[in-house]
Amino acid sequence: MDILANIALGLETALTPVNLMYCFFGVFVGTLIGVLPGLGALAAISMLFPLTFHLEPTTALIMLAGIYYGTAYGGSTASILLNIPGTTSSAVTCLDGYPMAQQGRAGAALAMTAVGSFYGGIFGILVLSIFTPVVSAWALSFGSAEYFALMLLGLVAASAISDASVVKGLAMVCLGVLLATVGMDPQSGTARFTFGSLSVLDGLSISALAMGLFGVSEIISSIRRTESRRLDPKAINMRSLMPTRDDFRRSWMPMLRGSTIGSIFGTLPGTGPTVAAFVSYGLEKRVAAEPERFGKGAIEGVVAPESANNAADQTAFIPTLSLGIPGSATMALMIGALMVHGIHPGPKLVSDHPDLFWGLIMSFWVGNLLLVILNLPLIGLWVRLLSVPYHLLYPAILMFVCIGAYSVHYSAFDVMVVMGFGILGYAMRIFGMPAAPLLLGFVLGPLIEQHFRRAMVLARGDFWSMIERPITGVVLVITALLLVWSIWAGVRAQRRQKARMALAESED
Amino acid sequence: MNTKLMSSAILAFVVAGGAAMAQTFPDKPVTIIVPYSGGGSTDLIGRQLAHELQEIWGQPVVAENRAGAGSMIGTAYLSQSAPDGYTLLVNTPAMATAPAVQKDLPFDVMTDITPIGMVATSPYMAVAGAAVNATTFAEFIDEAKARPMFFATAGVGTSSHFTEELLIQQSGITADIVHFSSGGDAQVNLMGGHADVYISNTASVMPYVNNGQVKALVILGSDRYELLPDVEASAEAGVAGIDVDSWVGLFGPGDMDPALVEKINADLHTALASESFQKVLADNFVLAGNDTAAEFKDQVYSEIDLWKKLAEERGIVAQ
Amino acid sequence: MAKPDLREFCGGALLTAGGVGFAAYAAMHYTIGTATRMGPGMVPVILGVLLALFGLMIAAGAFLRAARMDEIRIVVPLIISASILAFAVLIRPMGMIPAVFACVVIATLAEGKFRPVVSFTLAAVLSVTAWLIFVVLLQLPIAMINWPF
Numbered sequence: 001m002d003i004l005a006n007i008a009l010g011l012e013t014a015l016t017p018v019n020l021m022y023c024f025f026g027v028f029v030g031t032l033i034g035v036l037p038g039l040g041a042l043a044a045i046s047m048l049f050p051l052t053f054h055l056e057p058t059t060a061l062i063m064l065a066g067i068y069y070g071t072a073y074g075g076s077t078a079s080i081l082l083n084i085p086g087t088t089s090s091a092v093t094c095l096d097g098y099p100m101a102q103q104g105r106a107g108a109a110l111a112m113t114a115v116g117s118f119y120g121g122i123f124g125i126l127v128l129s130i131f132t133p134v135v136s137a138w139a140l141s142f143g144s145a146e147y148f149a150l151m152l153l154g155l156v157a158a159s160a161i162s163d164a165s166v167v168k169g170l171a172m173v174c175l176g177v178l179l180a181t182v183g184m185d186p187q188s189g190t191a192r193f194t195f196g197s198l199s200v201l202d203g204l205s206i207s208a209l210a211m212g213l214f215g216v217s218e219i220i221s222s223i224r225r226t227e228s229r230r231l232d233p234k235a236i237n238m239r240s241l242m243p244t245r246d247d248f249r250r251s252w253m254p255m256l257r258g259s260t261i262g263s264i265f266g267t268l269p270g271t272g273p274t275v276a277a278f279v280s281y282g283l284e285k286r287v288a289a290e291p292e293r294f295g296k297g298a299i300e301g302v303v304a305p306e307s308a309n310n311a312a313d314q315t316a317f318i319p320t321l322s323l324g325i326p327g328s329a330t331m332a333l334m335i336g337a338l339m340v341h342g343i344h345p346g347p348k349l350v351s352d353h354p355d356l357f358w359g360l361i362m363s364f365w366v367g368n369l370l371l372v373i374l375n376l377p378l379i380g381l382w383v384r385l386l387s388v389p390y391h392l393l394y395p396a397i398l399m400f401v402c403i404g405a406y407s408v409h410y411s412a413f414d415v416m417v418v419m420g421f422g423i424l425g426y427a428m429r430i431f432g433m434p435a436a437p438l439l440l441g442f443v444l445g446p447l448i449e450q451h452f453r454r455a456m457v458l459a460r461g462d463f464w465s466m467i468e469r470p471i472t473g474v475v476l477v478i479t480a481l482l483l484v485w486s487i488w489a490g491v492r493a494q495r496r497q498k499a500r501m502a503l504a505e506s507e508d
Numbered sequence: 509m510n511t512k513l514m515s516s517a518i519l520a521f522v523v524a525g526g527a528a529m530a531q532t533f534p535d536k537p538v539t540i541i542v543p544y545s546g547g548g549s550t551d552l553i554g555r556q557l558a559h560e561l562q563e564i565w566g567q568p569v570v571a572e573n574r575a576g577a578g579s580m581i582g583t584a585y586l587s588q589s590a591p592d593g594y595t596l597l598v599n600t601p602a603m604a605t606a607p608a609v610q611k612d613l614p615f616d617v618m619t620d621i622t623p624i625g626m627v628a629t630s631p632y633m634a635v636a637g638a639a640v641n642a643t644t645f646a647e648f649i650d651e652a653k654a655r656p657m658f659f660a661t662a663g664v665g666t667s668s669h670f671t672e673e674l675l676i677q678q679s680g681i682t683a684d685i686v687h688f689s690s691g692g693d694a695q696v697n698l699m700g701g702h703a704d705v706y707i708s709n710t711a712s713v714m715p716y717v718n719n720g721q722v723k724a725l726v727i728l729g730s731d732r733y734e735l736l737p738d739v740e741a742s743a744e745a746g747v748a749g750i751d752v753d754s755w756v757g758l759f760g761p762g763d764m765d766p767a768l769v770e771k772i773n774a775d776l777h778t779a780l781a782s783e784s785f786q787k788v789l790a791d792n793f794v795l796a797g798n799d800t801a802a803e804f805k806d807q808v809y810s811e812i813d814l815w816k817k818l819a820e821e822r823g824i825v826a827q
Numbered sequence: 828m829a830k831p832d833l834r835e836f837c838g839g840a841l842l843t844a845g846g847v848g849f850a851a852y853a854a855m856h857y858t859i860g861t862a863t864r865m866g867p868g869m870v871p872v873i874l875g876v877l878l879a880l881f882g883l884m885i886a887a888g889a890f891l892r893a894a895r896m897d898e899i900r901i902v903v904p905l906i907i908s909a910s911i912l913a914f915a916v917l918i919r920p921m922g923m924i925p926a927v928f929a930c931v932v933i934a935t936l937a938e939g940k941f942r943p944v945v946s947f948t949l950a951a952v953l954s955v956t957a958w959l960i961f962v963v964l965l966q967l968p969i970a971m972i973n974w975p976f
Contacts, residue, residue, distance in 0.1 A: 167885055192853070198580060198614060324719065326692055412916070461864055
């Protein structure tokens, strides 16, 4: 069989000592970078990019890819332990991961994250190795009309993400979309809300927003409330670090759903792991038997987004390698690493360079395995981090946040943006406004706006011809059904609650 | 004749004055700013240039990415640096298109930037997507007249936007402009048949042409391109008046000492002559630049005028 | 009926003010366009108005619920902001070590009492950590110390 020969070729390439070494180096650096708030895969890969000039193209890509998916493993660590997203795609993990840590279950959350990430990773690799030709053709058929419909579906599916009232959640989505309009409008070239500043022409940085809104506001609220957070060192034993059987039982379906959603979003250039994480979290909350557990330390809310963003990280290689189209700035660097060596990824890559393609895929298996082996023993170490007194910990976090924000563009302005969002985040806490819907609006709003406006140009202003496109139509119908269903479910829940209250009164 | 003699005398005087500084340059590390994120063709050429100049100068030469605002963040940073040659920048025709559309630039390209020399040049090339049937440029014009086409850009005010407006104007067709978020995004929409035409430099489109994902339609200009002789030139089908090429140039901050500019320009040409640089250029389907700093400056300034005029004629002005 | 929740009311009012601000600025400065040919002002105006409406609903809801009182911190957010601001202002002209020092020392003030030994020791340790991670390990092009004079 062909596929077996390919796997053999891939393993042969991936398991050479040099490639194995760079794979380990990549995932190790990736994990570390992922843990540090603010520093993401893009920063890490930019730093190590010049190194790839002196490596074989396959080795170079194995290392860069290792950093890339390694950050997704590390990114959740800071989210769970400190409520500060290490990478933007793991911001959603804060919602249930941090409550778990507060309940003394940080070890279980971290362990399940590693399991979920591994599961998502291998799911993504399977999709990558079996469906690449099919999926790349599918991704090409997606125009702006389809993207618009799909992103709208994503917004509706994830809109129930917060615990707060529906009105507050919607208000924060609006605020997020409004904040995302800052910068040059790609359709008209108009600079919106920039007030003449060049620094915001590309928009407010999403990592600065996530760090300020989640991280800095968390620090402001936690200072001097340290006693309640201090862990009993004796409580850190193997048992408290291990996930329970119940955790596993609850997790396997969310992991499967999360990986599927992640795989889909990963293949579409321009969407990626953050959207995937949000949508899978929203979906889990919708299908859950007890949605009220979410936001209070539900394991499903940790594993689903983590499997989703790891699956998306893997399937993002499909358009990159088979079309030569980078879905993100990070993927552009991967293509750059190949172009240095005169290889232009495209439909012929798999046939022209089978050792590169299959070697890379097999290195993903090896890398994900290494990550689990690397991460599980680290959990004990990370959990001990919580026993560091908070008055020593928070200045350190603040320093990492500042340097992380600065190092993205070497811009002092970005650091001030973090400060601004920190104040906004604390104000939102005072008024009981949830932060996650704001981030959701910030991520999805511009995609929806830009794709809609572009689709309208391509349809020459004819709205109905856009809906007549089969994928667009179907997705919009699903969106409408989901909307109706969630309203109906909301009304039913309210009625049931009223009935229960009435029952309680009559029993009195 | 007299003025020319005068000016060369003045030049000689200034050169002698600045020679001392130019001779010792560089005696500390040099930074070349790449105002784009890594991995693109400008980044690759900039890094190769840094590598070659390091060999020549015997001092560390570091390529540093300062991306943002369509290269204007890095360019603004250059304009604020000391004009001592230790901070340089590589940039594309964005240097000439940005002033035509961006109102908020904190510097003036004419006074705050010194053009040093052209690193690489290539013509612009139009590529067609899956929805286009034509195989020759003449057929394409007919098809575009029968079915108004969508021209995909890499963003408002980018060189793809300007050259497409120029082609539409000079060929007398009507077409719609659609803005995408990047050149890659524009070309993937060509492959899917969502948009029809995209124009960019050869380095950006040739990988996809060679993979058979998009069709090479025409080279903009009066002559065929020596590296791609099979692609017809726009003038062959009677579309004249398009004489503009893409380039990557080396720039310094404003008011640089002319002797220093001459020295860096000369070292640039030494670097370009090396075998390894020639290979990088060939890989990107570009030719090495060979003009003097003055010639390059004239070209940049005339392009600024060209795009400003076109922006007014075609209404490419951001509010 | 309980006393209206003043804080909820203020939150709603602030959102309304913000929404009106966004919408008004966009309506004055950017083209609105039509539903099928949207201009750059359409989305900010619509969402600004929506935000204002949601703000009004939240403010109105304040009269239907009892007040809850958590501590509102004023000093801590100011100190943390000052700490971040100090980093932002110092990193370019002075370099990383002074920026980290200022950031950490100011941040420790948020504890409510100034313990110079603890603060400066922590700042020194973190400066070394930052140097090790970002300059030695990751090789970021950030200057350690600059003397602008």
